Amino acid sequence: MVIKGTELKKIILEDIKEKLKSIDRQLGLAVVQVGNDEASNVYIGQKEKLTKELNYKFIHKKFNEDISQEKLIQEIELLNDDDTIDGILIQMPLPSHLNSNIVLNSVDPDKDVDGLTYINAGRLVQNEPGLVPCTPKGVIDLLDYNKITITGKNIAVIGRSVLVGKPVTNMLINRNATVTLCHSKTSDIKSITKNSDIIVVGVGKKHYLTKDMIKEGATVVDVGINRVDGKLYGDADFENLKDKCSFITPVPGGIGPMTIAELGANVYNAYTLKKKRN
Ligand SMILES: NC(=O)c1ccc[n+]([C@@H]2O[C@H](COP(=O)([O-])OP(=O)(O)OC[C@H]3O[C@@H](n4cnc5c(N)ncnc54)[C@H](OP(=O)(O)O)[C@@H]3O)[C@@H](O)[C@H]2O)c1
Numbered sequence: 001m002v003i004k005g006t007e008l009k010k011i012i013l014e015d016i017k018e019k020l021k022s023i024d025r026q027l028g029l030a031v032v033q034v035g036n037d038e039a040s041n042v043y044i045g046q047k048e049k050l051t052k053e054l055n056y057k058f059i060h061k062k063f064n065e066d067i068s069q070e071k072l073i074q075e076i077e078l079l080n081d082d083d084t085i086d087g088i089l090i091q092m093p094l095p096s097h098l099n100s101n102i103v104l105n106s107v108d109p110d111k112d113v114d115g116l117t118y119i120n121a122g123r124l125v126q127n128e129p130g131l132v133p134c135t136p137k138g139v140i141d142l143l144d145y146n147k148i149t150i151t152g153k154n155i156a157v158i159g160r161s162v163l164v165g166k167p168v169t170n171m172l173i174n175r176n177a178t179v180t181l182c183h184s185k186t187s188d189i190k191s192i193t194k195n196s197d198i199i200v201v202g203v204g205k206k207h208y209l210t211k212d213m214i215k216e217g218a219t220v221v222d223v224g225i226n227r228v229d230g231k232l233y234g235d236a237d238f239e240n241l242k243d244k245c246s247f248i249t250p251v252p253g254g255i256g257p258m259t260i261a262e263l264g265a266n267v268y269n270a271y272t273l274k275k276k277r278n
Helices: 006-020 036-056 069-080 098-106 119-125 134-145 165-174 189-193 255-277
Strands: 030-036 057-063 086-089 154-158 178-182 198-201 219-222 227-229 232-234
Touching: 006 036, 006 134, 006 255, 030 036, 030 255, 036 057, 036 255, 057 069, 069 086, 069 098, 069 119, 069 165, 086 098, 086 255, 119 165, 134 165, 134 219, 134 255, 154 165, 154 189, 165 178, 165 198
Parallel strands: 030 057, 030 086, 154 178, 154 198, 198 219
Antiparallel strands: 227 232
């Protein structure tokens, strides 16, 4: 069965709109961009569209490529102090003269809608309430929505980035799965994926996961987005895998839409978490 993210995206956005009716002010999202990376411009456009749909205030702070780290952090601190802004997102990648970790960690953890600050990463590891990265949250919600059991399952996660692999691993562990986290130095990944009930793949390589690597009836969640000759492909060889899987997410239309929906949800979550802490 092919499980799309588009249907659940709509449900999540409708649910947020319903919840927003009981809030007496407009929520706000700020995106901080340095330079003029073309892919970043596209991603920011998608975020602006989302804020229009949810009637969030949208601030796009775009700085020249040569902005100093000190000045950038001052600008982020202004957003931290701005009560009309609930979520702040630093658009990656940043130019190499900026230390991404320092910049990311200057965001107020309670406005960190990408869930990338040390505080939120720590909260996730400790299974405490916090803001979590949108793509991994989209993976979990899509599994839940399709009633795919996580507890007790053997799950292979391929890719160990701080944006995808590590947080999804922690979320799955928090949900009582047994997780094997694989990466480019893992030997014999096939022997791991062959024994996995669920495989979450996010490596950034077109058709990396092939039919011979999975067992009959496995669930495949494809996080990868690979643009080849203007066309989008996932990390899973969808056409050859789909008849062997119980469930598989397509690319495009699988985890991509979920990531956008979860960002919308995270702005609302940031608002409610902050309210609870105050
Ligand atoms: N759907 C969405 O909204 C969304 C959001 C974020 C990312 N993505 C996509 O997801 C993919 C991964 O993104 P990312 O940011 O996590 O990428 P990343 O930071 O480049 O990380 C890739 C990971 O894959 C591992 N890897 C690379 N080649 C491998 C191989 N041959 N075997 C096993 N592991 C291998 C790397 O291992 P090492 O650590 O050993 O180098 C690394 O951990 C990309 O296609 C990206 O576009 C999609």
